[in-house]
């Protein structure tokens with residue numbers, strides 16, 4: 339088996355990288371894939387909380403590279419899904435505790451017996467980012483439809499496109515608010531895609547359910563009724579190579595028409611990979 | 613549609629507005645501002661350098677065609693993830709052979725004296741290394757080129773051209 343290593347990155351902080359990692363990872367595992375989530379946000383670890391695994395962490399990625407344990411020992415299995423496991427970040431160290439080579443090596447090892455390795459990247463474009471992308475050949479760039487998030491995403495896209503090892507990168511637009519788009523107070527999905535000139539892998543609506551799911555430690559993809567959960571499940575299916583229509587985020591016919599139009603234009607670009 | 617927005621035109625009075633948007637919604641403002649800022653982030657070209665590029669292009673093309681300088685448009689356009697520089701020049705008329713020859717000759721003479729100037733400047737400014745400094749020098753040269761009329765010395769223009777290219781590369 340040779341798994342795919344996908345880094346979830348953004349540039350700007352707080353736009354939803356960790357939420358996205360937890361949800362896509364869970365959805366991919368639910369669909370029958372063997373998945374490892376790696377939290378590379380050393381010093382600011384969060385992925386364990388979103389998965390509800392914070393009490394099960396014994397070893398972290400730093401313990402692995404400093405050879406206090408085997409890689410297998412540091413993988414924490416998800417409570418609900420044995421296909422999913424987490425390699426947690428250390429909370430008491432900093433980004434220099436792991437090197438690019440070490441991360442690459444970990445990814446190479448995990449590729450051998452997993453379908454997907456998802457790397458949750460820290461914010462910024464410094465060492466933490468460089469480490470996180472070191473072992474990846476695909477990337478998902480998370481942004482929100484806001485000025486500074488888009489600008490930072492553009493920087494990230496520039497850096498990713500200059501990197502030979504990255505074969506494919508796609509955009510995930512998070513916290514979309516159809517009511518604001520309808521009143522022209524927020525840029526539309528098309529606007530953001532046009533500005534960034536990057537193919538889309540998902541559109542996730544703003545959803546208060548994400549806050550309660552984080553509080554419960556249970557990713558929203560496990561909630562069959564949630565729209566955001568549905569949107570994330572669709573992303574997972576697209577990653578697996580399926581062609582899935584983008585969600586109708588609002589009943590408003592106009593908006594639906596737009597999204598549908600947009601979908602028809604871009605679906606051709608959604609290839610098997612991401 | 614031009615990659616730049618009317619906002620950019622107003623601020624730097626460099627690009628001509630192509631489609632002045634009537635839409636003043638928050639979304640449209642955000643979109644135009646971002647277009648501008650992303651372009652600057654992507655190219656590293658400052659408005660000053662763009663203005664200089666525009667000036668040099670006008671000088672170069674004027675040797676061969678009479679053009680409407682005020683309507684010359686220089687725009688960035690995006691095709692996929694590639695950014696292209698689009699130049700649109702309204703030509704009033706093409707120059708005839710004699711005029712072109714004259715223009716080239718005049719140009720060579722001007723460059724001759726400029727090269728001499730450059731040599732002097734290089735010597736005197738050897739210790740000053742700041743990038744801004746060399747930018748300013750180039751701008752000064754342009755002004756001189758416009759005002760200088762009588763020229764005696766003549767030098768190889770080719771030699772000068774390569775010098776000039778090196779200069780610009782450093783500046784950008």
Ligand SMILES: Nc1ncnc2c1ncn2[C@@H]1O[C@H](COP(=O)(O)OP(=O)(O)OP(=O)(O)O)[C@@H](O)[C@H]1O
Pocket residue numbers: 348350351352353354355356357358379384459460461512513514542543544545546548549552566
């Ligand atoms: N679609 C959404 N709807 C509502 N809230 C969201 C959504 N996506 C993310 N959030 C909230 O935004 C906050 C930041 O999310 P998250 O931690 O996933 O971002 P991040 O990019 O990983 O941040 P950091 O850069 O700090 O690592 C969280 O409180 C999360 O619950």
Ligand SMILES: [Mg+2]
Pocket residue numbers: 355356357379384458459460
């Ligand atoms: Mg995070």
